[in-house]
Amino acid sequence: MTDPITDDDILRLARLAGLDLPPAYRTELIEAYGHVHAMVARLPGGRPHGDEPAHVFVPTVFQPKRP
Amino acid sequence: MSELAFLTIAEASRLIAQRKLSPVELTEAYLARIDALDSRLDSFVTLTAERARAEAKQAEAAIMSAGSRGRLHGIPYCLKDIFDTAGIRTTAMSKLLADNVPTRDSACQEKLVAAGGILLGKNATWEFAHGGPSWDILFPPARNPWDRTCSPAGSSSGSAAAVAAGFAPATLGSDTGGSIRGPAAACGIAGLKPTYGLVSRRGVLPNCFSHDHAGPLAWTAEDVAILLQAIAGHDAEDPASADVPIPDYASALTGDVEGLAIGVPARWLEDEMPLSAPTRAAFEAALDVFRGLGANVRPVTLPPLQQFDDCKRTIAVVELFTIHGKDLRTRPELFGASLRYRIIAGGLVRAEEYLLAMRLRTDLARSLQSVLSTVDLLMLPTSEPAGKLAPVPPASLFTRPSFTTPFNVGGNPALSICSGFNDAKLPFSLQIVGRLFDDATVLRAGDAYEKATPWRSMRPVL
Numbered sequence: 338m339t340d341p342i343t344d345d346d347i348l349r350l351a352r353l354a355g356l357d358l359p360p361a362y363r364t365e366l367i368e369a370y371g372h373v374h375a376m377v378a379r380l381p382g383g384r385p386h387g388d389e390p391a392h393v394f395v396p397t398v399f400q401p402k403r404p
Numbered sequence: 405m406s407e408l409a410f411l412t413i414a415e416a417s418r419l420i421a422q423r424k425l426s427p428v429e430l431t432e433a434y435l436a437r438i439d440a441l442d443s444r445l446d447s448f449v450t451l452t453a454e455r456a457r458a459e460a461k462q463a464e465a466a467i468m469s470a471g472s473r474g475r476l477h478g479i480p481y482c483l484k485d486i487f488d489t490a491g492i493r494t495t496a497m498s499k500l501l502a503d504n505v506p507t508r509d510s511a512c513q514e515k516l517v518a519a520g521g522i523l524l525g526k527n528a529t530w531e532f533a534h535g536g537p538s539w540d541i542l543f544p545p546a547r548n549p550w551d552r553t554c555s556p557a558g559s560s561s562g563s564a565a566a567v568a569a570g571f572a573p574a575t576l577g578s579d580t581g582g583s584i585r586g587p588a589a590a591c592g593i594a595g596l597k598p599t600y601g602l603v604s605r606r607g608v609l610p611n612c613f614s615h616d617h618a619g620p621l622a623w624t625a626e627d628v629a630i631l632l633q634a635i636a637g638h639d640a641e642d643p644a645s646a647d648v649p650i651p652d653y654a655s656a657l658t659g660d661v662e663g664l665a666i667g668v669p670a671r672w673l674e675d676e677m678p679l680s681a682p683t684r685a686a687f688e689a690a691l692d693v694f695r696g697l698g699a700n701v702r703p704v705t706l707p708p709l710q711q712f713d714d715c716k717r718t719i720a721v722v723e724l725f726t727i728h729g730k731d732l733r734t735r736p737e738l739f740g741a742s743l744r745y746r747i748i749a750g751g752l753v754r755a756e757e758y759l760l761a762m763r764l765r766t767d768l769a770r771s772l773q774s775v776l777s778t779v780d781l782l783m784l785p786t787s788e789p790a791g792k793l794a795p796v797p798p799a800s801l802f803t804r805p806s807f808t809t810p811f812n813v814g815g816n817p818a819l820s821i822c823s824g825f826n827d828a829k830l831p832f833s834l835q836i837v838g839r840l841f842d843d844a845t846v847l848r849a850g851d852a853y854e855k856a857t858p859w860r861s862m863r864p865v866l
Contacts, residue, residue, distance in 0.1 A: 347752070350752045351751070351752060354729075354751035354752055355729070355733050355751070356732065356733055356748070356751055357733075358736065358748075359736070359737075362736055362744070362748070365741075365744065365745050365748060366748050366749060368745075368799070369745050369746070369748050369749040369798075369799070369802075370749040370752055372749075372799055372802035372803065373718075373721055373749040373750070373752070373753060373802065375802075376714050376717055376718055376802055377714075377718055377753060377757045377760075377761075379710070379714050380714060380715070380718060380757065380760045380761055380764055381711075381760075381764060382760060384760070384763055388763060389763075389766075390759045390762065390763065391759065391762035391763050391765065391766050392759070392762065398643070
């Protein structure tokens with residue numbers, strides 16, 4: 338079991354994402370992240386190893402059009 | 405003047421083609437009404453009156469000399485202020501784009517110009533079509549013409565309010581989780597989220613690339629079909645654009661729905677987001693209309709609503725951050741508080757989590773198409789009637805279930821139409837969902853319902 342994420346953890350993650358926010362927005366970020374964290378935690382995991390990650394590169398899209 | 409302003413596109417185009425109505429006269433009727441009444445609704449953020457007058461004169465001259473070249477020739481329209489318009493500011497209601505004047509039209513605008521339409525102006529939206537309503541952005545939010553203390557919903561708020569108020573017969577909006585259908589529902593008009601890929605988003609400011617749709621709003625399903633005809637079609641400059649045949653949508657409006665199988669996602673409406681008693685009654689009455697027209701109605705089971713919401717919102721928060729990350733890092737104060745709250749945590753979502761959501765999307769889309777292989781259409785309310793126009797806790801974006809988002813996840817065509825009025829004279833709504841690229845059947849059902857019911861004869865009084 339992992340420890341619950343703290344406000345300091347969230348601010349550190351934000352800095353890693355390049356978000357060095359003014360103090361006025363830090364509370365906003367911490368609250369918003371709480372909702373996002375809960376939402377993401379509900380996503381079903383346990384996918385098979387070979388599962389397509391849903392970002393398919395389709396080479397024919399880049400083929401030159403024939404006249 | 406009001407009589408002209410309340411003509412449908414179908415009626416006006418018939419009169420124009422017969423040379424019984426001049427595009428100049430029609431345009432002046434709308435401009436006069438906007439001038440007199442839009443201060444009560446704030447549905448426009450930019451008015452292009454002189455351009456409209458010039459285009460109307462050109463259309464009149466062309467029609468007088470060579471006849472009408474189509475059903476939108478000489479018809480005024482407006483655009484949500486996220487569609488690029490060359491030489492006309494496109495702000496997305498954001499201070500970040502206060503001075504943004506595109507040099508090229510969006511693909512949709514190019515098509516409406518080519519069809520002979522007359523641009524009246526640009527409509528209010530929520531900031532970047534996502535966060536709102538807001539009072540700390542470039543313009544005030546639009547209001548609902550049925551009750552100006554009520555919300556027109558969002559994010560195509562000004563577009564829907566303008567059509568309902570008789571300021572324009574046609575407009576285009578965008579829909580990433582319900583932003584065409586929600587405002588159409590709140591304002592008692594028709595709004596279609598077409599099948600994903602049917603209408604080009606080139607030149608439309610993005611909200612969430614993988615779920616964004618552009619589409620029409622108008623007073624009737626028939627008018628929506630006329631607009632869709634003009635804007636549907638493949639565009640190599642939109643990577644999600646589908647290269648598919650485009651049917652004649654207007655000729656599909658036969659009024660015949662006999663034998664259609666209609667599925668109702670009963671568990672959503674009874675357990676997951678139970679309807680209020682009046683909305684339930686209006687929905688049952690709408691289903692009775694379809695039964696009376698010969699359709700068969702039966703319950704169907706879809707995946708839980710929350711899975712659709714979690715999937716779309718996880719993808720959206722990441723894609724929104726990708727679009728706005730640079731500005732969030734350097735000038736966060738220029739965002740409205742509502743939008744900033746909704747996207748600021750997107751940079752903290754891990755790539756693995758985004759891909760989990762994308763994989764879930766594939767599963768949910770498959771499930772939706774599987775159910776739609778057993779019925780022709782799904783029906784459910786678009787939303788409850790409009791609530792008061794007031795600040796909404798931004799956290800609600802993450803917590804409030806939605807009847808519209810599942811069809812952005814699946815990409816299916818979904819139409820909202822008016823299905824009556826409550827005791828406060830606010831519209832009820834019916835959402836009609838179809839199979840991928842079967843927008844024609846969705847419109848056929850919407851048109852048949854409208855013609856079988858009296859709701860299209862009622863207009864708001866401003």
